[in-house]
Amino acid sequence: MKALSRAWLLDPSPASRGQARLGQAYLGWLKLIRNPLAVAGVVIVGALVVMAVAAPLLATHDPIAQSLPDRLLPPLSPGHWLGTDEFGRDIYSRIVYGARVTLYIVLLVTVTAPLFGLLIGVMAGYYGGAVDVALMRFTDIFLAFPRLILALAFVAALGPGIENAVFAIALTAWPPYARVARAETLTIRGADYIAAVRLQGAGSGRILVSHVAPMCLPSVIIRVTLDMAGIILTAAGLGFLGLGAQPPLPEWGLMISSGRKFLFDQWWVATMPGLAIFIVSLGFNLLGDGLRDVLDPRSASGGKG
Amino acid sequence: MRGEGGPLLEVEDLRVTFDTEAGPVEAVRGVSFTLGRERLGIVGESGSGKTMTGRSVLRLVRPPGRIEAKRMAFEGVDLLGLSERSMRTLRGKRIAMVMQDPKFSLNPVMSVGDQLTEGLRRRDRLGKADAVRRALEMLEAVQIRDPERVLGAYPHELSGGMGQRVMIAMMLIPEPDLLIADEPTSALDVTVQREVLAIMDRLVRERGMGLLFISHDLTLVSKFCDRVLVMYRGKVVEEVMADQLHAAKHPYTQGLLNCLPRVGGAREPLPVLERDPSWAE
C-alpha cells in the first residue's frame, strides 16, 4: 500500500479504482478549502461533530444533574462560564451534550428524506408520463403544507419524542429533493451517455441507480446542506413546543423554551442555546454554499484535462 | 472617411495569459498581424489560441486571463490604453463580433425586432419607425425571406441558419469598420454557409469593412479569405496568401491539409499529423 501522499492523490494516471476516487475527492477538498467561507462552515460543522463525540470530555458538569443553590448563575460565574439554568444545570455542558441530539437528528434526517426524495424524483423524471404525474402530484400534496405545521400534525398523531420528531421532519423535508432530482433527471435522461448504456442492454433499474442517480446526487447534497439549518430549526421548534425531545434531555430548542420564562432577567438561559443553533445553522449554510462550487456538475466539469 | 491611410488593425506581440493554480498558461504567445480593409483568416485547431486572439481585440478575455501586447491599435488608437468606457463605445459600433452559436449570442427572452432596434434607438436615437425600417433592410440584406415575420419572432423560433443570419444582421446594423467572425458558419449547412459568406464578402468589397475570419476549416478559409494566418499552440506558424495555401511550407499547415479525406481519394490510411515539439517554440 502506497503512502497517502499528495503526489499519489493527484497522480493524473491513477493505478486503481480506489486511487481514482480518492484523487477526485482530494481535488474536491482542495477546491472547497480555497473558499474561506466554506472553510468556516467546515470548521463549525467539524466542531459540532467533535463536540458530540467528545461530549463527556468537553463538558464540565453532568448535563442533567440539578443543583438548586446554583440556579440562574450569570455567565462567567466560577465553574459555569456560560451560566446555569433554573435548575442550576451548567448551560455550557448542556449545549455540549445538546450537540449529540442535534447531530442525531441531522443524521437521521439526512439518511431518510434525501434518499426517499431522490428515489421519487428520479423515477418521476425518468419514466415520465403517468408515473411522473402521479408521483409529482403526491409530492405537491406534501409541498402544499407549511413544514412546521405538517410536522406538528405528524408529531401530534404519533406522540412526542425525538424519533417521532425526526420522522415527522423527514416526511416533510423530502418533496424539495424529489423536485430537484426530477429536474436533474429530465436533463440527464436524454443524454447520449444514458442512451449508450441503454444500448448495451442495461435495464431501467441499473440505469436509474448507477447512471442517473449519481448525476442528481450533487444537487441533492447541496440542497440538503442548505436545508440543514431549516431542519435544525424545525427540530428546535418542535422541542420548543414540547413535541420533540422531552425534558430533561439537553436539546437546544427545549432549552430555549424553558429559558423563555426568564428572558428579561436571566437572558443567558435562552440566548446561549439560541446562539448555538444560530452558529450551527450558519455553518451548514456556509458548507452548502461551498459544496455547491465543488459538486455542481456545471462548474466541476468545466475543468479541462 | 476615416483613417484611409494606415491599416485598420495593428497587433504586435499579443499575449494572453491565464493564471491558474498550476502556474500561468499562455493561450496566445506573441501573435502579430495587421489587417487592412480585407479578409484575413486565422486557422488553427482547438486550443491553438485563435478564438482568444479574436476576443483580445475586443478585450473580451475574462479574468484570470490577461491581455498584453507591444501594440494593439485600431485605426491608430491604442486599444489597451482605452478606458473600459471608451472600449464599450467601440464594441458593437465600430468593431463587431459574430460568434459560432447564435443560441448563446441572442437574448432568448427578447424578440428579434427588439434586439435589432435596441441599439439604433438607444445609441443612434432613431425613432421607432426608422429603427424598424433599418432592421428590415438589414434582414433583407442577409437574405432572410420574410423579414416582417422574423422581426416578431423569438430566437428559439428560428432555425440555426436563420439565427446565425439574424446575429450577423444585428452585428452589421451599426455598420462596423471591423468584423471579427469566430467560426460564423460552422453550425450552418453548406448551402446556408455559402449565403452567409457572400454577405460578409459583399460588405468587405462594397463598404471597405475589415474582416477577421476565425475558423478551423482550412479549405473554407482558403476559398474565402485573402490572407491566412495558421496558428499552432498560441503562435502563428505561417502566414500565406489564401490562393497559395496548397503551396504552404510549414509542416503543420501541410499536415492539416493532407489529413483531410477527399472525394475520390485513395483508400489507404489518412496521413496523420506528426506534431513536432519545435513548432511550438
Place this chain on the structure above:
Amino acid sequence: MALIEIDDLEVTFGSGADAVRAVRGVSISVAAKESFGLVGESGSGKSTVLRAICGLAPISGGAIRINGAALGSRRDKGFARRVQMVFQDPYASLHPKRTIDATLAEPLTIHGLGGRDKRVVSALEDVGLDPKFRFRYPHQLSGGQRQRVAIARTLMLEPEILLLDEPTSALDASVQAEVLNLLSRLRAARGLTFLMVSHDLAVIDHMCDRLAVMQQGMVVEQIDRAALADDSARDPYTRELLAASV
C-alpha cells in the same frame, strides 16, 4: 441476404398538427461486412435512421430487419451484442462521473461476462490508448481520446454491426484522420459492418463503399464510390454537396 434491411422506414415525432416526419420512406440495405454511408445536412433525418435502429426513435411505419429478423419496439440484450453505436459528441456520450474503467466494464457486467481486467486493458490497447488512461475520468481526456474510449466501449460486446453517428464531426481535422484510420483498421480486423452517418461527403467517401444522400427525410440518391468519383451523380442535391466538398 442483406445484414441490415431498412424497408420504407417512417419516423414521426409528435402527433396531430405538430407532427414532424423526420424520416419519410427510407429504404436501404447493407450487406454483411459492407460499409454504408448516409450523407445529408442537419435535419435531413440521417441520424434519426440510426436512432430508429437502436430503438431511440419511434418507428411509425415500415420495417427494419437485422439478418432477416424484424425488430420490434424493444431492443433486448441479444440486440446489444450484435449492434452498437458510436455517438457524435464524445463530450456527451461518456458518463462524466465514471472512470474509463467503469464505463468499459459496464457492458461486461450487464451481460455477465468475466475477465474484466484483461478485457478492459485489451480494449484500450485495441483503440490505441495507453492502459494508464484506465482509471481516468472523461474530463481528463482530450476529445480524440474520449472518442477512442467510446469506440472501445462499443467493441466490448464484440458486435458485428457498428452504427457511427458523425463520429468525427466534433473533432479537429488531424484527430479526425486518426479516428477514421482507427475505424478502418478495426473494421478490417474484425469484419465489422458499418452504417455511418456524416454531413461530410468526403468522410463518407473515404470510409464507405456505397452511400445514400438524404434530404428532408428522404433518400434522394443511392450511389457507390466509383460512380461518385466518376462524377456520375445525377441528383442536383448530390451534385451540390459534391461541389461544396472539393
